[in-house]
Amino acid sequence: MKIVFFISAILSISIFQLEAQNSFILKTNSYKNYIDRFNADDNEIYKEYYPNDSAWTFLKSNIPLLDCPDKNIELTYYFRWWTYRKHVKQTPDGFIISEFLPQVPWSGKYNSISCSAANDIYEGRWLRNNKYINDFATFWFRKGGDPILYSFWVADALWANFQVKYDTSLIMELLPDLIENYKKWETGWMHESGFIGKTPDGLFSTIDDRDGMEMSIGGSGKRPTINSYMYGDAKAIASILHLKGNYILENKYIQKADSLKTLILDKLWDNNVSFFKTLPYNWAQKTTYHTELVNVREILGYTPWYFNLPPVNKGYEKAWELIKSDRGFYAPYGLTTAEQSHPEFQISYSGHECQWNGPSWPYSTAVTLTAMANVLNNYEQTVLQTSDYFNQLVIYANAHRRINEKGKVLPWIDEVLNPFTGDWLSRTILEGKNWPKDLGGIERGKDYNHSTFCDLVITGLIGLRPRSDNTVVINPLIPQNKWDWFCLDNISYHGKTLTIVFDRYGNKYNKGKGLMCFVDGVLMAQEETIGKISFLIKI
Helix, strand or coil: CCCCCCCCCCCCCCCCHHHHHHCCCCHHHHHHHHHHHHHCCCCCCCCCCCCCCHHHHHHHHHCCCEECCCHHHHHHHHHHHHHHHHCCCEECEEEEEEECCCCCCCCCHHCCCHHHHHHHHHHCCCCCCCHHHHHHHHHHCCCCCCCCCCCCCCCHHHHHHHHHCCCCCCHHHHHHHHHHHHHHHCEEEEEEEEEEEECCCCEEEECCCCCCCCCCCCCCCCCCCHHHHHHHHHHHHHHHHHHHHCCHHHHEEEHHHHHHHHHHHHHHHECCCCCCCCCCCCCCEEECCCCCCCCHHHHEHHHHHHHCCCCCCCCCHHHHHHHHHHCCCCCEEECCCCCCCCCCCCCCCCCCCCCCCCCHHHHHHHHHHHHHHHHHCCCCCCCCCHHHHHHHHHHHCCCCCCCCCCCCCEEEECEECCCCCCCCHHHHHHHHHCCEEEECCCCHCCCCCCCCCCCHHHHHHCCCCCCCEEEEECCCCCCCCCCCCCEEEEEEECEEEEEEEECCCCCCCCCCCEEEEEEEEEEEEECCCCEEEEEEECC
16 A cells, blocks of 8 residues: 555535535536436436436435446436436435335335345435535434344444444434343344244354345355344444543443454355355244254355455455356346355246346345455455456446347346346346236336445445545555546535546546545546555544
């Protein structure tokens, strides 16, 4: 990491000035054509607080602007912000972020679902206006939300939000609720509808459906997902307690995290095939009914790296070899949810429309790419290269498509994807089932808000790595000599506005050569080539 240079004289800017400030390099209205195109092609079935005719007004005031040579990535970036905006829902209890646009019977109050809520917070933390995520977070604990209806790494997500906003008020206000939520998972139970929680050996167990991953090959039990989420939440709660100055309770949560980490490594890692797996559990008798891990490698086995859980230089990174193998998870339209070499792997157009036994899910792709970015940033290893992340993000971006009945290619996001053809599998199944129109019909999953994409572009591709101190770290995961230029402008970060730009020859943006970062229009760091840079800012 290079400390390039530090400029001490940065004027503080009020939030009102920030909201009014224009982007530094990119012209905002140059990207309005994307929104106009999305609006023109859209069958706007459901309207929330910001309907299509208000989409550009909302987006131009809130999102970072992206300019890059890969126009499919660029288009998908603006498309995903356009769809995210559809899910900003005003309720009598403030704003929430929905998962489905139509009402679905398995949701909670106001059609809320905690399954994707952490992803919603990770994505929404880049909106300039804090109110949407602040209201959403408060809703889960104080306005009738049900945070344990599904697995939900809520404390970690709110800590991630703090790392961007650098405002302690929300996490301090909700700290008692986060602690109580963690205790509920430790106490556990409920069974029939899910939940379960901590088991006698210290690991957490849940039903695959309540983990948001029904019809999985590995099934229910002590899954790498829920245990990683609880590890991440314990670490996040400890970090918040440290800010509060409660060091005694902080140490208790550090111990909880360390203990859980040891259990995950000891009991969920299959050393024979170098992968994290599920350990089945009999919740009726509260006993482990298998002493052996399931015999399938599923993409959920990468979740521990989402939280930087596996230790460095201990050989765990070998698991990532399967990302590049078509016997593992690699497919032309998206990562499969189970290894393709397993006899129970299938892509089926019959039965349940939500299958985690092979098809590609944007949800798991987003979690896996976040984990992959962590490996490339935080681990010394030789299994993954920046090209692996870049290539997977390209595949993910290109999968956001559907050909309509007239043969027109539309930007699209839905529930579950056929990884070999690009067909939105769940949509096709719902069509055959004549899914009720009052539950969304065939378009139940249209504009589905279950995953991240923009956060992957910002923190992975462009490489702004959010932190809880005043060091800005930028590490683009773009292979050398792949692009000659890119720019991410109007980034609201730590109360400042950042612009990250790469201009190999200096003639694209005319601000200089190489990789640069400007803070409120002031050049703070510059390096000749794409690589990791860092610098300090005064808050």
